[in-house]
Amino acid sequence: MRDAAAYLLERTPVRPRIAVVLGSGLGAFAGELTGRTEVPYAEIPGWPPSTAVGHAGRLVFGRLEGVEIAVMAGRAHLYEGYTPAQVTFGVRTLGALGVKGFVFTNAAGGINLSYSQGALVLISDHINLQGVNPLVGPNDESLGPRFPDMSEAYSKSWRATAKAVAAELGISMPEGVYAAMLGPSYETPAEIRYLRVIGADLVGMSTVPEVIAANHMGLKCLAVSCVTNMAAGILDQKISHEEVLETGQRVRGTLVRFLKALLPRLEV
Ligand code: HPA
Numbered sequence: 001m002r003d004a005a006a007y008l009l010e011r012t013p014v015r016p017r018i019a020v021v022l023g024s025g026l027g028a029f030a031g032e033l034t035g036r037t038e039v040p041y042a043e044i045p046g047w048p049p050s051t052a053v054g055h056a057g058r059l060v061f062g063r064l065e066g067v068e069i070a071v072m073a074g075r076a077h078l079y080e081g082y083t084p085a086q087v088t089f090g091v092r093t094l095g096a097l098g099v100k101g102f103v104f105t106n107a108a109g110g111i112n113l114s115y116s117q118g119a120l121v122l123i124s125d126h127i128n129l130q131g132v133n134p135l136v137g138p139n140d141e142s143l144g145p146r147f148p149d150m151s152e153a154y155s156k157s158w159r160a161t162a163k164a165v166a167a168e169l170g171i172s173m174p175e176g177v178y179a180a181m182l183g184p185s186y187e188t189p190a191e192i193r194y195l196r197v198i199g200a201d202l203v204g205m206s207t208v209p210e211v212i213a214a215n216h217m218g219l220k221c222l223a224v225s226c227v228t229n230m231a232a233g234i235l236d237q238k239i240s241h242e243e244v245l246e247t248g249q250r251v252r253g254t255l256v257r258f259l260k261a262l263l264p265r266l267e268v
Pocket residue numbers: 107108109110181186187203204205228229230231232239244
């Protein structure tokens with residue numbers, strides 16, 4: 001990942017302090033940057049190519065209201081068969097390149113009955129049920145400690161800023177706990193009842209490995225879920241990937257508006 005970081009520093013004059021990682025169907029935001037350098041993942045040494053539908057697979061550098069940022073449009077998921085090291089490669093590369101914090105977006109199923117389809121929810125904390133952790137194995141002390149603290153995995157100050165920005169824009173944005181499942185099958189209704197009992201408000205298949213890797217490196221995280229569907233068993237209907245992508249498309253304008261207002265306000 002240090003090779004990848006060195007390669008990228010040669011490809012672009014942009015020196016991002018913050019990076020945005022875009023989830024399923026939420027790739028539109030990259031087009032908002034000015035002075036763009038677009039690098040397809042396939043051209044970056046060691047970068048795992050993305051395979052999921054709705055993921056463009058490129059790293060975009062540029063400026064937003066004068067702030068230099070990087071956008072990962074498309075991410076690798078464990079359910080695609082990537083190793084935890086591959087899933088966190090992008091975050092670690094951007095960390096090596098000088099990024100101090102990440103804003104993640106993802107698609108999630110809503111478990112909390114007060115959410116409606118299309119809602120944006122700020123992740124306050126997570127429950128890792130993926131059965132793996134990207135820090136398993138010998139610890140690279142140059143990245144971070146063997147046993148990193150996770151008691152503020154999602155930065156309190158960035159969450160406060162995000163809530164203020166959402167309120168100013170008139171976007172309702174409750175907080176919730178995100179449960180990460182391995183996937184790729186959606187959950188059963190019984191699994192959703194279980195997740196509700198253990199304190200989850202949202203369920204998804206991404207973000208948590210990246211947040212663990214970023215926290216390991218001492219980098220700030222903020223994450224926003226788009227509730228693309230109500231979780232299994234809540235409504236009397238099946239969950240489909242098409243529905244997930246459609247809701248993502250429907251909400252992306254609001255999400256872009258939010259990110260544009262938010263990023264210049266985040267202090268690293
Ligand atoms: N479950 C898991 N992941 C998801 C869902 C879901 O219902 N919706 C979007 N990503």
